[in-house]
Amino acid sequence: MTVTQPVTSAATDASFPTGFLWGSATAAYQVEGAWNEDGRTPSIWDTFARTEGAVRNADTGDIAADHYHRVTEDVALMADLGLTAYRFSLAWPRVQPGGGGAANPAGLAFYDRLVDELLGKGITPVITAYHWDLPQELEDAGGWANRDTAYRFADYLTLAAKRLGDRVSTWTTLNEPWCSAFLGYASGVHAPGRREPASALMAVHHLLLGHGLGVGVLREHVPNAQTSIVLNLQSIRPSRPTPADDAAATKVDGLANRIFLDPILRGHYPEDVLANTAHLLDWSALVHDGDLAEISRPIDALGVNYYTPTLVAARDGNSPAVRQDGHGATSASPWVGADDVDFLQPPGELTMMQWAVDATGLYDVLARISREYPDLPLMVAENGAAYDDYLDPTGRIRDTERIDYLRSHLTEVRRAITDGVDVRGYFVWSLLDNFEWSYGYSRRFGIVFVDFATQRRWRKDSATWFSQVIATNALPEQK
Numbered sequence: 140m141t142v143t144q145p146v147t148s149a150a151t152d153a154s155f156p157t158g159f160l161w162g163s164a165t166a167a168y169q170v171e172g173a174w175n176e177d178g179r180t181p182s183i184w185d186t187f188a189r190t191e192g193a194v195r196n197a198d199t200g201d202i203a204a205d206h207y208h209r210v211t212e213d214v215a216l217m218a219d220l221g222l223t224a225y226r227f228s229l230a231w232p233r234v235q236p237g238g239g240g241a242a243n244p245a246g247l248a249f250y251d252r253l254v255d256e257l258l259g260k261g262i263t264p265v266i267t268a269y270h271w272d273l274p275q276e277l278e279d280a281g282g283w284a285n286r287d288t289a290y291r292f293a294d295y296l297t298l299a300a301k302r303l304g305d306r307v308s309t310w311t312t313l314n315e316p317w318c319s320a321f322l323g324y325a326s327g328v329h330a331p332g333r334r335e336p337a338s339a340l341m342a343v344h345h346l347l348l349g350h351g352l353g354v355g356v357l358r359e360h361v362p363n364a365q366t367s368i369v370l371n372l373q374s375i376r377p378s379r380p381t382p383a384d385d386a387a388a389t390k391v392d393g394l395a396n397r398i399f400l401d402p403i404l405r406g407h408y409p410e411d412v413l414a415n416t417a418h419l420l421d422w423s424a425l426v427h428d429g430d431l432a433e434i435s436r437p438i439d440a441l442g443v444n445y446y447t448p449t450l451v452a453a454r455d456g457n458s459p460a461v462r463q464d465g466h467g468a469t470s471a472s473p474w475v476g477a478d479d480v481d482f483l484q485p486p487g488e489l490t491m492m493q494w495a496v497d498a499t500g501l502y503d504v505l506a507r508i509s510r511e512y513p514d515l516p517l518m519v520a521e522n523g524a525a526y527d528d529y530l531d532p533t534g535r536i537r538d539t540e541r542i543d544y545l546r547s548h549l550t551e552v553r554r555a556i557t558d559g560v561d562v563r564g565y566f567v568w569s570l571l572d573n574f575e576w577s578y579g580y581s582r583r584f585g586i587v588f589v590d591f592a593t594q595r596r597w598r599k600d601s602a603t604w605f606s607q608v609i610a611t612n613a614l615p616e617q618k
């Protein structure tokens with residue numbers, strides 16, 4: 140089963156289409172651990188996590204969920220849950236230490252084993268080539284602000300595709316380039332922690348170039364490659380029904396969504412984005428001839444990550460309290476080019492990330508893509524929530540809030556499918572509790588609880604619920 144295999148029947152009210160892919164997602168730095176084993180070299184996240192004040196509690200991904208040593212157990216767990224797909228990322232500094240030269244046989248052997256375990260259990264592997272762990276050497280050479288990094292990425296992907304492409308056909312090049320560029324290079328709450336608005340825009344372009352080159356690599360080395368990119372598309376709402384707030388929403392939509400969608404799917408950057416950022420850098424020097432043709436190579440699917448909506452207002456001194464950025468408090472804004480926009484706390488119950496729960500935003504994002512960028516299969520590549528989970532004295536984790544969150548969002552996915560949106564699968568974020576970036580281990584997103592000191596795994600109630608959804612290919616009646 141691949142994400143681009145057409146579904147064979149329409150969803151009924153309660154059920155999902157036959158062949159709908161049910162998975163969970165993780166990322167290498169968040170779960171693997173084994174940070175310096177078998178030839179792996181440091182990534183920007185190893186460096187950043189060791190920077191004072193960067194990560195809560197000075198947590199690092201050194202051990203994380205120890206997935207590197209527990210692959211067999213973890214894949215067995217996935218099989219028990221009935222997952223039909225698993226989305227994971229490759230650690231670039233494990234596959235190609237130092238970000239250049241030959242592949243590391245031990246690093247590739249790990250992913251070989253993971254892929255074989257998955258296939259042995261009938262679980263479709265979905266590989267993310269880059270989920271934020273750039274080899275430190277490449278950051279030292281300028282990171283994503285340096286054009287050469289795009290070519291280094293293609294080189295690394297070639298090594299991975301040649302080795303794993305015989306068994307893995309579904310690949311995604313990048314995870315959430317918005318976060319890599321703007322949280323990494325503008326607000327600095329993510330690695331590499333730079334606060335340079337112009338570098339963030341350069342990073343956008345070089346990430347996109349890397350994506351395009353990467354699609355070419357996959358077409359060349361992976362038979363029947365199903366290529367995609369994963370974007371954290373935002374459902375942006377104006378705070379008040381005023382032309383000024385509408386304009387603010389359009390501006391932010393450009394800087395969050397269209398800055399990626401348009402070059403990839405239409406072969407050009409949006410005019411308003413170029414205009415809104417022209418004071419920061421010279422786009423004509425950044426974008427070389429031929430880049431946009433490379434970036435807009437056809438892809439087979441688009442991965443959508445969605446957690447919470449975005450509420451904006453034109454800054455006029457009257458807007459309600461500005462909310463904290465959900466990825467960590469910062470004095471610098473990731474919103475390069477939108478200095479005159481306020482970001483507000485959307486209504487709704489809050490998760491532990493202080494993210495408002497509003498599943499209609501997921502519907503809006505899916506429906507919008509299918510309307511404005513038609514004929515592109517979609518998959519929900521991440522969706523989930525952090526709550527204050529704990530193991531009770533009976534050995535249970537009763538995460539009813541997470542079940543409610545997943546149910547409401549899956550209801551919206553089903554509504555989108557019923558309305559004709561071509562959604563091929565859904566991946567819950569995340570399989571395991573893990574290293575939640577600048578929040579360290581203080582935020583639990585898993586449907587499986589991890590006691591980090593013993594690395595023992597416990598199914599949360601949401602895992603049991605999710606496996607019921609998978610088994611019936613439908614949402615259970617609400618009790």
Ligand code: GCO
Pocket residue numbers: 166169314315318371444521568575576584
């Ligand atoms: C992202 C990343 C995940 C996060 C998750 C929760 O989408 O930001 O892909 O690694 O852990 O989103 O913040």
